[in-house]
Amino acid sequence: xxxxxxxxxRIIRGGTVVDGSGTRAPxxxxxxxxxxxxxxxxxxxxxxxxxIDAQGCIVSPGFxxxxxxxxxxxLGGPDQHAAVSQGITTLLSAPDGFGWAPLDRxxxxxxxxxxxxxxxxxxxxxDSSSAAGYLCSFEGRxxxxxxxQIPHCALRVRAMGWDTRPATAYERxxxxxxxxxxxxxxxxxxxxxxxxxxxxxxxxxxxxxxxxTVADRGGIYAxxxxxxxxxxxxxxxxxxxxxxxxxxxxxxxxERVDDETAxxxxxxxxxxxxLTFDAYLYPAGMTHLAILLPLDVQxxxxxxxxxxxxxxxxxxxxxxxxxxKLAGYGDPLIGYTKSGRFAGTPLSRVAYLARQSPxxxxxxxxxxxxxxxxxxLPWRSTPIETDAxxxxxxxxxxxxxxxxxxxxIPHPHPRGYGCFARVLRRFLRQEGTLSLPQAIHRMSGxxxxxxxLADRGRITAGMAADLVVLNAETVTDRATWADPRRAxxxxxxxxxNGQPVIANGTPTGALPGRVVGRTSSAQ
Numbered sequence: 001x002x003x004x005x006x007x008x009x010r011i012i013r014g015g016t017v018v019d020g021s022g023t024r025a026p027x028x029x030x031x032x033x034x035x036x037x038x039x040x041x042x043x044x045x046x047x048x049x050x051x052i053d054a055q056g057c058i059v060s061p062g063f064x065x066x067x068x069x070x071x072x073x074x075l076g077g078p079d080q081h082a083a084v085s086q087g088i089t090t091l092l093s094a095p096d097g098f099g100w101a102p103l104d105r106x107x108x109x110x111x112x113x114x115x116x117x118x119x120x121x122x123x124x125x126x127d128s129s130s131a132a133g134y135l136c137s138f139e140g141r142x143x144x145x146x147x148x149q150i151p152h153c154a155l156r157v158r159a160m161g162w163d164t165r166p167a168t169a170y171e172r173x174x175x176x177x178x179x180x181x182x183x184x185x186x187x188x189x190x191x192x193x194x195x196x197x198x199x200x201x202x203x204x205x206x207x208x209x210x211x212x213t214v215a216d217r218g219g220i221y222a223x224x225x226x227x228x229x230x231x232x233x234x235x236x237x238x239x240x241x242x243x244x245x246x247x248x249x250x251x252x253x254x255e256r257v258d259d260e261t262a263x264x265x266x267x268x269x270x271x272x273x274x275l276t277f278d279a280y281l282y283p284a285g286m287t288h289l290a291i292l293l294p295l296d297v298q299x300x301x302x303x304x305x306x307x308x309x310x311x312x313x314x315x316x317x318x319x320x321x322x323x324x325k326l327a328g329y330g331d332p333l334i335g336y337t338k339s340g341r342f343a344g345t346p347l348s349r350v351a352y353l354a355r356q357s358p359x360x361x362x363x364x365x366x367x368x369x370x371x372x373x374x375x376x377l378p379w380r381s382t383p384i385e386t387d388a389x390x391x392x393x394x395x396x397x398x399x400x401x402x403x404x405x406x407x408x409i410p411h412p413h414p415r416g417y418g419c420f421a422r423v424l425r426r427f428l429r430q431e432g433t434l435s436l437p438q439a440i441h442r443m444s445g446x447x448x449x450x451x452x453l454a455d456r457g458r459i460t461a462g463m464a465a466d467l468v469v470l471n472a473e474t475v476t477d478r479a480t481w482a483d484p485r486r487a488x489x490x491x492x493x494x495x496x497n498g499q500p501v502i503a504n505g506t507p508t509g510a511l512p513g514r515v516v517g518r519t520s521s522a523q
């Protein structure tokens with residue numbers, strides 16, 4: 001038996017413990033909790049404390065979602081429990097570099113307007129004036145833990161507004177000061193989205209300067225890489241160069257293993273580049289339709305883009321570009337528009353009703369909705385090709401799970417409710433791509449180690465009591481393309497900092513989540 005038995009507040013009895021390491025075989029044990037920590041593991045004597053019967057179930061560390069647009073959803077709304085309902089106990093902030101601090105109110109509102117396509121109809125309700133002030137906005141108000149990352153968008157807007165040019169040395173210095181402020185507030189690293197405004201305009205000098213600041217403080221560089229401008233190979237090469245010049249650990253967001261990326265990942269191993277990646281293992285993405293426009297049309301703030309789009313000349317030259325872009329996807333499924341129109345409707349249907357081409361409909365929709373729109377973009381691949389890519393991705397040793405969930409919109413991507421349960425249902429139970437210890441590790445211990453969360457992701461005495469009790473035989477993702485808000489089945493209990501947030505499959509209403517920074521350590 002490990003741990004001390006001076007006092008226990010709760011016991012999980014008789015479950016099969018999968019400790020999150022990825023290497024230790026599952027074992028049957030009781031888990032004793034004291035306060036917010038795991039206090040003992042083994043065969044525990046009777047205690048007159050609340051007890052969870054976990055016989056026949058798996059007890060695992062809470063899952064950690066390293067790329068998810070969920071921080072504002074945690075504060076309330078229809079999707080507040082979307083993450084925890086599938087076993088997620090910790091979410092990272094600032095995916096794709098989206099964030100709104102440290103900024104004055106006017107600039108924060110402009111940046112929120114740009115990022116609203118993934119945050120929906122919510123009132124921000126946060127302090128944007130400083131990194132520390134922003135993080136304080138979450139204390140005592142969230143069901144799961146929030147881990148801060150540095151939002152590159154905010155750093156760039158504060159230093160140089162929406163200018164569509166490389167930063168000067170002075171502006172790079174201002175961004176480095178902002179990065180240091182975030183790291184001092186507990187951020188685990190820099191997060192950036194190099195296909196989104198204004199980050200798309202950052203040159204290699206800017207990325208290297210910021211990465212050095214972050215690397216000096218032990219942080220990681222996490223990126224939606226620059227595929228729109230450079231293509232897949234060029235975007236990976238840029239990431240490799242940042243790692244070479246700075247020595248920083250790098251992490252690539254929502255990637256997949258196919259015939260184009262597999263040789264690049266082979267180079268990572270061969271050249272000793274410290275790189276990992278995440279994926280949500282669905283054959284479709286979700287983003288705003290404006291990302292399909294020519295790069296110069298997208299440039300700048302939302303208002304600048306819309307002003308440019310009102311020109312007949314811009315429309316005429318954009319439509320052939322959009323036609324080519326749409327050819328790379330299946331029929332987009334609209335998830336959200338500012339007006340509320342068309343949620344859950346295929347773009348082809350909207351085009352049919354408008355009696356015009358899909359590309360013309362897409363262009364007009366962006367304008368009519370003031371640039372606030374998002375859609376599911378299916379891969380254009382055969383089922384056999386898709387299945388092969390998903391299996392190769394799940395099997396790769398550098399992969400970890402991340403949902404890229406989009407919340408508080410009328411028709412989200414099902415990954416927001418189903419990603420982690422899908423790994424267990426399909427890639428563990430049905431296909432056997434992963435073993436049970438591997439699957440749990442890729443969703444808990446691996447992301448914790450990679451992002452510097454010293455007291456999360458493992459079941460051992462002294463670690464945070466973020467725990468999941470699940471039925472490995474029945475755990476199932478139920479969210480579908482048509483009905484994306486269906487909670488997973490088989491996630492019986494979720495404890496966060498020792499408190500049940502899901503009990504017998506139902507949210508309890510508890511809000512024990514807190515901001516968990518890089519300074520967190522086992523106690």
